[in-house]
Amino acid sequence: MVTDALEAGIGQFVILGAGFDTRSFRLIAPAGAKAFEVDLPDNIARKQRLLEKRFGQVPRHVTLMATDFETDDLTERLAASGFEPDASSMYVVEAITQYLTQDAAQRLFSFLATAPAASRLIFTYIDQNFLDGRDLDGWESVHRKWSRRTRCGPSASTLRLSASSCAGTTGPNANRSARGTTARGTSKLPDGT
Numbered sequence: 639m640v641t642d643a644l645e646a647g648i649g650q651f652v653i654l655g656a657g658f659d660t661r662s663f664r665l666i667a668p669a670g671a672k673a674f675e676v677d678l679p680d681n682i683a684r685k686q687r688l689l690e691k692r693f694g695q696v697p698r699h700v701t702l703m704a705t706d707f708e709t710d711d712l713t714e715r716l717a718a719s720g721f722e723p724d725a726s727s728m729y730v731v732e733a734i735t736q737y738l739t740q741d742a743a744q745r746l747f748s749f750l751a752t753a754p755a756a757s758r759l760i761f762t763y764i765d766q767n768f769l770d771g772r773d774l775d776g777w778e779s780v781h782r783k784w785s786r787r788t789r790c791g792p793s794a795s796t797l798r799l800s801a802s803s804c805a806g807t808t809g810p811n812a813n814r815s816a817r818g819t820t821a822r823g824t825s826k827l828p829d830g831t
């Protein structure tokens with residue numbers, strides 16, 4: 639999809655909750671397009687260190703943006719980083735909404751709704767019923783695994799959640815629920831298909 643967008647002439651990519659996604663370095667920057675990678679400050683600092691170690695510096699065309707969707711204004715952050723709001727862009731929102739509060743997820747999608755014509759969106763989500771452990775219908779063991787792994791967020795070391803802020807959590811995102819949002823479409827069905 640990123641390659642399709644590049645071929646269609648899209649020159650600006652915004653990867654929200656980028657984590658350690660490498661498409662900016664493998665596909666976007668080499669094609670001469672701009673990438674804005676947005677994530678929490680700790681993750682951005684770690685990625686910057688790794689990029690500097692690998693390339694000597696953060697590759698040209700890639701801007702790392704330390705931003706917290708819960709508290710920061712994404713529009714303002716992007717504007718301050720050289721993002722062109724009137725240019726058609728591709729937005730990548732993968733495996734992130736399940737970690738956001740409902741308010742932050744709504745703000746994120748309100749921001750996306752302002753994208754100019756011909757912009758594109760890659761979006762994955764996990765159904766809220768799954769996050770809440772409701773109507774699992776054969777997905778119980780997958781949900782148990784998810785709950786164990788994410789009791790304190792997807793990875794307490796990459797997210798800013800601390801052990802104390804997780805205390806009392808009864809399931810994934812018990813205090814960070816984003817209704818109606820969520821996951822990759824590649825999960826296996828309960829029967830393993």
Ligand SMILES: C[S@@+](CC[C@H](N)C(=O)[O-])C[C@H]1O[C@@H](n2cnc3c(N)ncnc32)[C@H](O)[C@@H]1O
Nearest residue numbers: 655656657677678705706707708732733734737
């Ligand atoms: C499961 S990772 C997904 C990374 C990447 N998009 C992928 O699909 O491989 C979720 C990412 O969302 C980021 N994230 C979670 N909460 C966030 C927030 N409030 N603001 C910004 N980024 C956040 C995490 O730091 C992490 O890098």
